[in-house]
Amino acid sequence: MTTSAGRDAQSEIYRAGVAGRRPRIPVGFAQLERAAQRRMSRAAFAYVAGSAGLERTADADLDAFRRRRIVARVLRDVSSRDLSVDLFGVRRPTPLLLAPIGVLELARRGGDAAAARAAARLGVPAMLSTQASQPMEEVAAAMDAAAPGASRWFQLYWSSSRELVASLVERAERAGCEAIVVTLDTHVLGWRPRDLALGYLPFSRGLGIAQYTSDPVFQGLVRERATRKRTSDRPGGGPATTPTPAALASFASILRHHPGPLREKLRSGEPLAAVETFLDVFADPSLTWDDLAFLRERTRLPIVLKGVLHPDDARRAVDAGVDAVQVSTHGGRQIDGEVGALDALPGVVDAVAGRIPVLFDSGIRGGSDALVALALGARAVAIGRPYVYALALAGEEGVRELLRNTIAELDITLGLAGVRRVADLDPSVLAPSGTGTSVLAGGR
Ligand SMILES: Cc1cc2nc3c(=O)[nH]c(=O)nc-3n(C[C@H](O)[C@H](O)[C@H](O)COP(=O)(O)O)c2cc1C
Numbered sequence: 001m002t003t004s005a006g007r008d009a010q011s012e013i014y015r016a017g018v019a020g021r022r023p024r025i026p027v028g029f030a031q032l033e034r035a036a037q038r039r040m041s042r043a044a045f046a047y048v049a050g051s052a053g054l055e056r057t058a059d060a061d062l063d064a065f066r067r068r069r070i071v072a073r074v075l076r077d078v079s080s081r082d083l084s085v086d087l088f089g090v091r092r093p094t095p096l097l098l099a100p101i102g103v104l105e106l107a108r109r110g111g112d113a114a115a116a117r118a119a120a121r122l123g124v125p126a127m128l129s130t131q132a133s134q135p136m137e138e139v140a141a142a143m144d145a146a147a148p149g150a151s152r153w154f155q156l157y158w159s160s161s162r163e164l165v166a167s168l169v170e171r172a173e174r175a176g177c178e179a180i181v182v183t184l185d186t187h188v189l190g191w192r193p194r195d196l197a198l199g200y201l202p203f204s205r206g207l208g209i210a211q212y213t214s215d216p217v218f219q220g221l222v223r224e225r226a227t228r229k230r231t232s233d234r235p236g237g238g239p240a241t242t243p244t245p246a247a248l249a250s251f252a253s254i255l256r257h258h259p260g261p262l263r264e265k266l267r268s269g270e271p272l273a274a275v276e277t278f279l280d281v282f283a284d285p286s287l288t289w290d291d292l293a294f295l296r297e298r299t300r301l302p303i304v305l306k307g308v309l310h311p312d313d314a315r316r317a318v319d320a321g322v323d324a325v326q327v328s329t330h331g332g333r334q335i336d337g338e339v340g341a342l343d344a345l346p347g348v349v350d351a352v353a354g355r356i357p358v359l360f361d362s363g364i365r366g367g368s369d370a371l372v373a374l375a376l377g378a379r380a381v382a383i384g385r386p387y388v389y390a391l392a393l394a395g396e397e398g399v400r401e402l403l404r405n406t407i408a409e410l411d412i413t414l415g416l417a418g419v420r421r422v423a424d425l426d427p428s429v430l431a432p433s434g435t436g437t438s439v440l441a442g443g444r
Pocket residue numbers: 047048049099100101102103129130131132155183306328329330331332333361362363364383384385386
């Protein structure tokens with residue numbers, strides 16, 4: 001699969017520039033983030049941009065990239081380049097993935113389908129989040145309409161209801177997902193000051209729980225809860241309180257997000273029960289390695305463990321028979337003061353020793369970052385916040401442009417570094433420990 005993605009994108013942009021047309025989304029990440037901030041509501045931007053605590057992990061994720069340096073090689077015939085990688089027995093045109101991001105409606109209504117369609121058109125697998133704003137079946141259909149059979153994976157938050165876990169996995173298989181990505185770093189939400197300061201959690205207003213409200217097992221749990229509540233709330237049960245305007249707005253949001261006719265939603269009390277049920281069953285902090293057998297028995301799809309940072313956990317994952325691990329700090333949203341994901345990558349790659357692929361996310365802001373992570377042993381890298389900002393600014397077209405630009409920069413940087421194929425990347429293209437010059441001393 002040879003590519004001229006870099007040159008093609010450049011000439012598209014410069015030709016349009018001659019005619020006076022500028023790119024739809026800012027090409028640089030800092031400008032992209034600023035433009036998205038202006039477009040999004042305060043709460044929405046805080047939710048997307050925010051990280052845990054003093055946001056030191058988010059800084060460490062970026063800092064780890066700042067410390068790495070590429071050392072280009074010359075005179076190596078890089079006239080044709082190949083960005084493709086093999087993943088789970090399928091040749092993918094690029095090593096990019098769309099990271100699972102919850103509540104994409106915060107960026108744009110219909111954002112899950114829009115982002116996934118953009119990915120589908122470029123052959124980039126989309127990881128569909130358990131916290132999506134649209135049911136996976138709807139997003140899968142949108143992807144198929146854009147590119148039949150386009151690759152999607154399902155990201156699983158392992159609920160405390162085993163029946164719900166089994167149901168989500170079964171639905172993912174039926175919706176044509178190619179892998180199950182179990183996110184292990186979020187059995188409780190991290191301490192996120194930007195959201196805490198606003199008292200804003202999207203799920204408690206009915207956003208980002210569409211995979212649940214569309215699930216038959218979850219619906220059963222909600223019906224039980226709503227029935228219990230109706231029978232315990234007999235007239236005269238307790239003192240009536242007057243709701244605040246904010247509480248009414250939240251209730252309206254919950255009603256709006258719940259499926260079904262309004263009259264029925266008001267009668268049944270299920271919309272509120274759905275939010276409460278979700279908050280109860282969201283995750284299972286008691287999970288251990290032994291529980292993975294439950295998942296293995298229920299699906300033949302490849303299983304990816306997302307959020308692995310320690311080499312011992314990586315070894316354990318191989319022993320447990322999973323199909324890949326994904327090094328990630330969740331974009332620094334979970335633990336403050338954690339190791340930067342890129343700094344953890346080499347240890348995991350060493351521990352896995354080629355037995356399963358290592359995927360990577362957290363801090364990828366452009367094609368050059370992708371190259372660095374691939375050189376350190378990642379088989380593929382997932383783009384996170386940048387595509388959310390592109391989505392907020394220009395919907396599907398914005399995400400398409402963002403992915404195209406990332407692929408283009410990767411292609412150009414690869415060639416300029418003197419490497420022909422992504423599959424040939426290894427740490428020799430980087431200065432040891434980011435020193436920049438010492439590679440010259442020991443060169444071959
Ligand atoms: C707003 C937001 C929502 C996210 N939702 C999920 C999710 O539902 N499931 C998941 O596994 N990871 C989720 N993540 C983490 C991403 O998959 C990924 O690990 C992270 O965005 C990487 O960091 P970066 O975007 O700073 O590069 C979310 C991240 C953000 C920013």
